[in-house]
Amino acid sequence: MELKNDLFLRAHRGEPIERYPVWLMRQAGRILPEYRAVRSKLSGFKELVETPEYAAEVTIQPVDLLDVDAAIIFSDILVVPEAMGLPYEMIEHKGPWFEKTIRSEEQLNLLDQNINVEERLAYVLEALKITKRELNGRVPLIGFAGAPWTIFCYMVEGRGSKTFSESRKLLYTNPVLAHELLSRITDVTIQYLKSQLVAGADALQLFDSWAGILGKEQYTEFGLKYIAKIVDSLSEAPLTVFSKGAIASLQDLAHLNCTTLGLDWNMSISETRQLVGESKTLQGNLDPCVLYGSDVVIEKETIKLLNSFESRRHIVNLGHGVYPDIDPKKVKVFIKTVKNYEI
Amino acid sequence: MELKNDLFLRAHRGEPIERYPVWLMRQAGRILPEYRAVRSKLSGFKELVETPEYAAEVTIQPVDLLDVDAAIIFSDILVVPEAMGLPYEMIEHKGPWFEKTIRSEEQLNLLDQNINVEERLAYVLEALKITKRELNGRVPLIGFAGAPWTIFCYMVEGRGSKTFSESRKLLYTNPVLAHELLSRITDVTIQYLKSQLVAGADALQLFDSWAGILGKEQYTEFGLKYIAKIVDSLSEAPLTVFSKGAIASLQDLAHLNCTTLGLDWNMSISETRQLVGESKTLQGNLDPCVLYGSDVVIEKETIKLLNSFESRRHIVNLGHGVYPDIDPKKVKVFIKTVKNYEI
Numbered sequence: 179m180e181l182k183n184d185l186f187l188r189a190h191r192g193e194p195i196e197r198y199p200v201w202l203m204r205q206a207g208r209i210l211p212e213y214r215a216v217r218s219k220l221s222g223f224k225e226l227v228e229t230p231e232y233a234a235e236v237t238i239q240p241v242d243l244l245d246v247d248a249a250i251i252f253s254d255i256l257v258v259p260e261a262m263g264l265p266y267e268m269i270e271h272k273g274p275w276f277e278k279t280i281r282s283e284e285q286l287n288l289l290d291q292n293i294n295v296e297e298r299l300a301y302v303l304e305a306l307k308i309t310k311r312e313l314n315g316r317v318p319l320i321g322f323a324g325a326p327w328t329i330f331c332y333m334v335e336g337r338g339s340k341t342f343s344e345s346r347k348l349l350y351t352n353p354v355l356a357h358e359l360l361s362r363i364t365d366v367t368i369q370y371l372k373s374q375l376v377a378g379a380d381a382l383q384l385f386d387s388w389a390g391i392l393g394k395e396q397y398t399e400f401g402l403k404y405i406a407k408i409v410d411s412l413s414e415a416p417l418t419v420f421s422k423g424a425i426a427s428l429q430d431l432a433h434l435n436c437t438t439l440g441l442d443w444n445m446s447i448s449e450t451r452q453l454v455g456e457s458k459t460l461q462g463n464l465d466p467c468v469l470y471g472s473d474v475v476i477e478k479e480t481i482k483l484l485n486s487f488e489s490r491r492h493i494v495n496l497g498h499g500v501y502p503d504i505d506p507k508k509v510k511v512f513i514k515t516v517k518n519y520e521i
Numbered sequence: 522m523e524l525k526n527d528l529f530l531r532a533h534r535g536e537p538i539e540r541y542p543v544w545l546m547r548q549a550g551r552i553l554p555e556y557r558a559v560r561s562k563l564s565g566f567k568e569l570v571e572t573p574e575y576a577a578e579v580t581i582q583p584v585d586l587l588d589v590d591a592a593i594i595f596s597d598i599l600v601v602p603e604a605m606g607l608p609y610e611m612i613e614h615k616g617p618w619f620e621k622t623i624r625s626e627e628q629l630n631l632l633d634q635n636i637n638v639e640e641r642l643a644y645v646l647e648a649l650k651i652t653k654r655e656l657n658g659r660v661p662l663i664g665f666a667g668a669p670w671t672i673f674c675y676m677v678e679g680r681g682s683k684t685f686s687e688s689r690k691l692l693y694t695n696p697v698l699a700h701e702l703l704s705r706i707t708d709v710t711i712q713y714l715k716s717q718l719v720a721g722a723d724a725l726q727l728f729d730s731w732a733g734i735l736g737k738e739q740y741t742e743f744g745l746k747y748i749a750k751i752v753d754s755l756s757e758a759p760l761t762v763f764s765k766g767a768i769a770s771l772q773d774l775a776h777l778n779c780t781t782l783g784l785d786w787n788m789s790i791s792e793t794r795q796l797v798g799e800s801k802t803l804q805g806n807l808d809p810c811v812l813y814g815s816d817v818v819i820e821k822e823t824i825k826l827l828n829s830f831e832s833r834r835h836i837v838n839l840g841h842g843v844y845p846d847i848d849p850k851k852v853k854v855f856i857k858t859v860k861n862y863e864i
Contacts, residue, residue: 295625327549340683341841341844343809343810343813343844343846346808346810346813347810347813349810349824350810350811350813350814350818351814351818390733390766390787392787393786393787393808393840394787394789396808407600423733425768425769425787426768426787426788426789441738444736444768444769445735445737445769446737446769465689465736465739466686467686467689467690467692467693468693470686470689470690470693470694471693471694474693475693475694479693497736498684501684501686502684
């Protein structure tokens with residue numbers, strides 16, 4: 179099916195665009211009353227993730243309500259460890275929790291091997307198919323996965339953490355085990371992302387939420403190495419790598435074989451542009467807190483961001499997921515400002 | 522009283538040293554059974570902070586037990602907002618909690634003004650005096666305070682947070698109020714640090730724990746501006762500025778009028794050395810997780826760090842506070858490795 183609005187995909191590929199495309203990380207859910215209405219009918223977050231019809235419905239909501247230039251499938255990065263044999267619960271107001279964790283060879287051996295990814299994650303693929311059909315070509319559909327280092331963090335720690343010191347400990351106490359686990363996550367992630375493309379995703383994004391807690395050398399060894407493997411296996415697809423906090427590794431990120439780099443609000447657009455030249459699209463990176471400001475502040479800060487672009491290879495987004503208490507009206511001011519900006 | 526070991530102070534000033542001095546952030550407390558023994562006699566963390574004899578006792582413990590080259594007064598950065606009229610509680614396993622927060626003019630007006638810092642924080646100054654006397658010149662004594670931005674974060678948010686979005690929100694919704702609060706914190710902090718010097722501190726450190734959540738421009742406006750004021754008011758003292766996560770602002774940090782910059786484990790020693798030349802001492806920055814490794818790993822990583830120094834202007838430390846579950850034996854391996862290293 180031909181896309182009516184393929185601006186987002188053209189921006190990925192560095193093709194001519196008439197204006198900058200815009201979407202928001204975490205736009206599917208969190209801030210919309212319409213999302214909360216769907217959510218309240220269900221037992222919890224996981225039922226929403228695991229029920230394709232509902233996941234498709236909340237994926238499309240921001241396209242209808244916020245007028246964004248791309249939809250991102252409603253799902254969770256933790257479906258991958260679960261598919262590998264490490265189930266999780268999402269505890270209200272607390273976050274994810276795993277009963278089992280991987281900190282030893284014995285625990286690693288309890289993970290399922292040679293899994294059928296399409297079978298285990300059929301509910302995500304089905305949600306993509308439904309969404310693709312119901313979007314009816316309005317905007318492109320983004321599939322995603324967590325980057326191996328971030329997934330590793332949860333599998334070792336078993337829950338969120340400020341320091342992820344258990345995960346980082348393993349890099350020093352048992353680097354062989356760490357690499358084995360990272361390799362397995364990488365293999366499953368490659369299969370999963372390929373399946374997402376087959377199911378209807380037009381583009382992909384890798385989220386490395388905990389990139390910033392590793393020093394530069396360790397991120398090269400335990401993070402970027404596996405991201406590069408994934409990217410190289412998917413080099414045909416428009417793909418964004420978003421390594422939050424990896425400001426010390428921008429030079430290495432610039433050499434990845436992906437179309438697009440996602441920048442957090444701490445990363446400099448102009449410095450990154452220096453590094454990538456015209457070889458890559460940059461995505462981001464308005465401080466999510468700007469959306470707490472008045473309409474005037476939002477317009478001013480958004481235009482400041484847009485004026486700072488020295489190339490047309492840009493996709494506009496926040497520098498992190500939208501915060502849950504942001505008023506959807508404020509998001510609309512941001513989106514409208516981007517859409518009205520003449521390039 | 523003359524110091525028997527003034528290596529730490531000489532390193533601050535860039536004077537000749539026979540080996541690199543070493544100490545640990547959060548060495549006073551947390552990991553030592555001897556600390557926990559003192560703590561268990563008391564009602565909680567705050568009683569320890571507020572009882573000068575006990576605070577002095579646990580300050581000296583790591584000098585006796587770990588053989589570090591400097592003592593840091595056992596206290597908390599949140600004594601400053603409390604002195605300003607915003608009392609806090611330290612909730613076990615949860616962290617600090619403030620009943621009142623500052624998010625409006627009205628709330629700002631409830632803060633005490635023109636406070637007598639020496640009176641309100643007499644217990645810290647008394648702890649410094651006792652410690653100084655009991656140290657008997659063995660090693661220098663470090664006083665400290667939180668940097669204004671970090672203190673602001675707690676006063677606005679009222680507790681710890683992953684994003685400190687309430688605090689960052691205020692920068693967009695009411696920058697005038699934000700600057701007023703930051704100015705007041707700065708004034709109190711300058712008085713407080715001067716009093717610490719009078720009470721016996723030989724050196725000072727400013728902790729900006731949440732520097733890394735601000736984009737570069739905002740950190741310049743709401744963070745560095747106030748740090749510079751403090752530093753300029755105390756330019757006679759050996760003073761370390763530790764702006765955790767402010768990797769995008771290293772160039773600006775390099776221009777501060779302080780003797781020493783503290784680096785977290787994400788910051789590059791060699792890049793920072795390029796920026797500061799021989800004008801500043803660098804403190805840090807071993808990944809705290811290295812201390813989870815075997816003795817061999819600790820020695821290897823410590824020597825790798827020491828070998829990377831291109832100047833003698835270094836004070837060795839971790840890149841963050843020591844994690845609470847680290848075995849003190851491992852800390853000793855780190856300290857011994859630094860002390861045995863020939864420069």
